[in-house]
Amino acid sequence: MSEPRPAYYAAHEGLVAEARPKPELWRLLVGLGLVAVVVTVLNLVLFSVVVGFGSNAVAEGFLTGSTPLAMIILLSSFGFVTLGVRMAVRRLQNRSMGSVLGSFRRSARQFWVVFRALLILGLVIAVLPPYDMGAPLTPNLGLSTWLMLLPLSLLAVLIQTSAEEVLFRGYIQQSLAARFQSPIIWMGLPSLLFALGHYAPAAAGDNAGLIALWSCMFGLLAADLTARSGTLGPAIALHFFNNLIALLLISLPDNLSGLALFILPYDMSDTDMVRGWLYVDFAVMIVGWLTARLALRR
Template identity: 30%
Template structure:
């Protein structure tokens, strides 16, 4: 189902639909992800060691965002992608911010409607068993200390999810659709690119590709919600709730764990190859997608 507002977004992409522009957009994303953002991390970390985004453990393995300051820097660094996306959309494809977000009033309405439904759903789902060994989860912060970090986490997460949805769904997905005249190619193409960026840096073999498969499925869900809404609002909301759940409760101790009330010490290769974990993760995604559709009534 494609809303009228989404068709307007696609029409704005068709003003300059040449395929070579898609490769330029990809190049911009790569430059931001591989050069500009790491440079930002190094600069901030050099100014204050407490804000180091990447630490190295005793075995020489990188640990990403394992302190509150470090994780906040990781998330805040996505602001670079926001700026790059807006500038590229305007200069390369003559598209305004509204063209890649959808109507602002509709975006806000669908964002809040989706967020309210998913927040309630998250409370229920967190109570349900998700697999894994409870003995491999340890307390990182007391409740009051964790609450202190929650506002910083929400601000950082909003920057991150807004940046990714703006680039992947609002801009790249609609630009692919405008170039190919295929709504399916738009959703699947942007989802595939989104998934490639989620190869696990700390898991080898087949387990390293489970996050990729899950991210591709997430991209399809977010793309579908963007088509139905005609804005990136619901996709931002579902992305925010998903990342909040992943980072705030029991993240793995080596990856984005700086804000977690608990941390998991389990082997990531074991987790990503555990059928119960896989079932839970995909079920969580399916249920949140259905809840988001109910929230926006499309």
């Protein structure tokens, strides 16, 4: 007997309903294949254009996100994921993107309610000790340059975070929920895939497993917010807030630092220092999720 769907996830049915007429797993697998093809082909075209108009240094900067332009292009390219999902749900489930996101008005309202609460939380955390990251932060972009780029930077981060939520908490989660009753499957499997996508032992070294675990937990918390709210708005807000801090405010110096106001005084190779702050990130992530839950109850 399948595990019954918890009553507090009743709102999730509004997202799953249009996927139920075509719940076959082969549709999801073929759809993911279609997304992969769309993303791969369009990224190859984009990279060819970047190389064609620039040098090898420009191409390398594009891959690592070491310059503002490279980061804006790199983050915006996640729009290819959203395009791929749109094609997959239309062709294989006869759905619109609106059904994946949930009611636009409700999603936008929930996004703002959660994001506003997270901004307040961020300000509270910022004024509490400790007041540094273990060593003085290194300025990366001048304040005037950072502020000038901020509208484009915010849009690029929103494109990137929305795309990941549309794929994992949207398409995959909803497709599995249309086939399986148990949240263990339709919340757990997308979170494991999300963790796998963030497992990078070549870059993270001994911290790769801990980062993957962090990503899996983030996926579960975002899935919970989606199932409780009935839209992707709260999950996108949580993801956007997290990446805004990590990509636009304080970034690691060795990767994706092109839009950051400051960079940390250590990089991924300093495993002990990074691991210590990862534990802090776990705590902040859980507090952020609880804050989002409270904001949605208002």
